[in-house]
Every structure is written in C-alpha cells, then in structure tokens.
Amino acid sequence: MIVVTGATGTVGRPLVELLAAQGVRLRAVTRSTETAALPAGVEVVVGDPARPDTIAEALDGASAAFLHPRAVGDAAFEFAKLADGHGVRRLVALSAINIDDPLTAQPSRFRGDRNREAEHAVVDSGLEWVSLRASSFAINVLQSGWNAQIRAGDVVRGPYAEFAESPLHERDIAAVAAHAFLTEDLLGERVELTGPESLTHADMVRIIGEVIGRPLHYAEIPAAMVRQGMVARGFPEDFVDSLLTRYADGIGQPAPVTDWVEKILGRARTFAEWAADHAAAFRN
Numbered sequence: 001m002i003v004v005t006g007a008t009g010t011v012g013r014p015l016v017e018l019l020a021a022q023g024v025r026l027r028a029v030t031r032s033t034e035t036a037a038l039p040a041g042v043e044v045v046v047g048d049p050a051r052p053d054t055i056a057e058a059l060d061g062a063s064a065a066f067l068h069p070r071a072v073g074d075a076a077f078e079f080a081k082l083a084d085g086h087g088v089r090r091l092v093a094l095s096a097i098n099i100d101d102p103l104t105a106q107p108s109r110f111r112g113d114r115n116r117e118a119e120h121a122v123v124d125s126g127l128e129w130v131s132l133r134a135s136s137f138a139i140n141v142l143q144s145g146w147n148a149q150i151r152a153g154d155v156v157r158g159p160y161a162e163f164a165e166s167p168l169h170e171r172d173i174a175a176v177a178a179h180a181f182l183t184e185d186l187l188g189e190r191v192e193l194t195g196p197e198s199l200t201h202a203d204m205v206r207i208i209g210e211v212i213g214r215p216l217h218y219a220e221i222p223a224a225m226v227r228q229g230m231v232a233r234g235f236p237e238d239f240v241d242s243l244l245t246r247y248a249d250g251i252g253q254p255a256p257v258t259d260w261v262e263k264i265l266g267r268a269r270t271f272a273e274w275a276a277d278h279a280a281a282f283r284n
Helices: 012-021 052-059 069-085 107-111 115-123 146-152 170-182 201-212 223-232 237-250 260-265 271-277
Strands: 002-004 026-030 043-046 064-067 090-096 128-134 155-158 190-193 217-220
Touching: 002 012, 002 052, 012 026, 012 170, 026 052, 043 052, 052 069, 064 069, 064 115, 064 170, 069 090, 069 115, 090 115, 090 170, 107 237, 115 128, 128 170, 146 155, 146 201, 170 190, 170 260, 190 260, 201 217, 201 271, 223 237
Parallel strands: 002 026, 002 064, 026 043, 064 090, 090 128, 128 190, 155 217
Antiparallel strands: none
C-alpha cells in the first residue's frame, strides 16, 4: 500500500494513474473528494496532509508514502515521524533542484512549497528515502498565462526573453516517482531531474507555435509592467519579486540539464512533446 499526498495535483494525479495501472494498492489523500476523479480501485482519503493527525489512519498498513511539499507544507517532519510510527518503510519526497539556494531566491516557497523541508524530513526520517529534486515544470507556462495570450494572438508578452529553463514534463516526474517506489534503484539518492534541453522563454514560445502550426513569437516587456500585472491577477508580491529576480539574475546562462530522467526511464520527454500533449490549451 502506497499513500500519496497531493494526489490530485500536477504530479500526484499522474503518479496515482501510473501506479494504479500497475496494480499497486493506493490511498490518495485529498482535501475534497469532489475533484478527485481518480482511477477505479484507488482508495480516496479525505484529510489535510498539513495536519498529519487528520490522515493518521491512512498510514495504517502502508509500506510507503509520497511527500508532496505543498500538500504537507510546514508539517513535513511531523508527517515523516507519523509515517514511521505507523510502520511506513519508504518515503519519496518531491523537492526542487534549487533547494540549496537562499530561501528568498526560491519563488515557489512563496506559494507554499516547502521543498527543502520535504527533503530534509525524509533524509532524517531513518526510513528508506528518495528525494526528487525537480527543475521548472513545463506546465508553469500555463500558470503564466501564455495559453490565454496565444489563443488571443500570435505574440506572447513577458519578461526576459533570453532567460532559460530546462522544463520538465509532469508525467516524467511522476514516472520517476513511480520508479522510486517500485524499485531499489534510487534509494538514498537526491535525484536532480530536468528536461532534456535548455530553452529560453523565446525558444519555448517558438516551439509551441511549431506544434500548433502558428508563427508565434515572444515580445519582451519591462519587468515592472509584468510585476504589476501578476500582482493584479492575485499572485503574492513576494513570489513575483523572487521570480523576477531569478529571471534577471539568470540572463545569459543556460539552464542546468541532467540525464537522470533518460537513465531512469529510457527517454526524456521534450518541451515539444509536452506542448503537443497540451495543445488544446493553446487553441481556440
């Protein structure tokens, strides 16, 4: 039995789908069953991983658990201790490739991700552990609103056209996580996961255009204008400032690229493949 926190999220949902397809018994933890819509046979448990006492019973009889840094939040160490007390033998944490950077230089912290704490909690748990240090998710471009701009025209306006990422397909992260549960290969590893190529913002927009058959291009606009727009759309100011500082500091530097995904899975999905999988989001 594997317990998955963050089970209806970007990584948790495909992880649940992959494990369920292989016949693994699962308990999927969610705050609401209304949006679960998980595969048949998956046991859905309502609770809040950030308050581990609310999901203690879900850990009964479990051999392993997936620790999602946003779902568990500041309770990562409490969750790991509770899991140990319930006989869980293996913890797999989703973390981030930048967790050794200063906390103010980790934008996702300001949206609730506790990547550093998630890794430290599993490493210090005394249990078998794996930490998946993921680079930027390709799906973040939807969060940035590129899809709405592309549906409206052929230009994506944003900051720092030459800032580069190595965007990861969320299904590759999930597949590596499944491998971490089903094999011994990654035990005790801090696995640095990236997409297979370093791409600038301008590159990514061009590739989306090639996939959907339209000549798209990226138009750089001042960071101050971007900040104003993101804050107006409800993003936390600290998150926006950290993100834009990260972009500014990274201009002219290629994003790190590792071969972990390819070594583990035998291939790594490209950004073009991600765009093809999500093409409907960019079409009217």
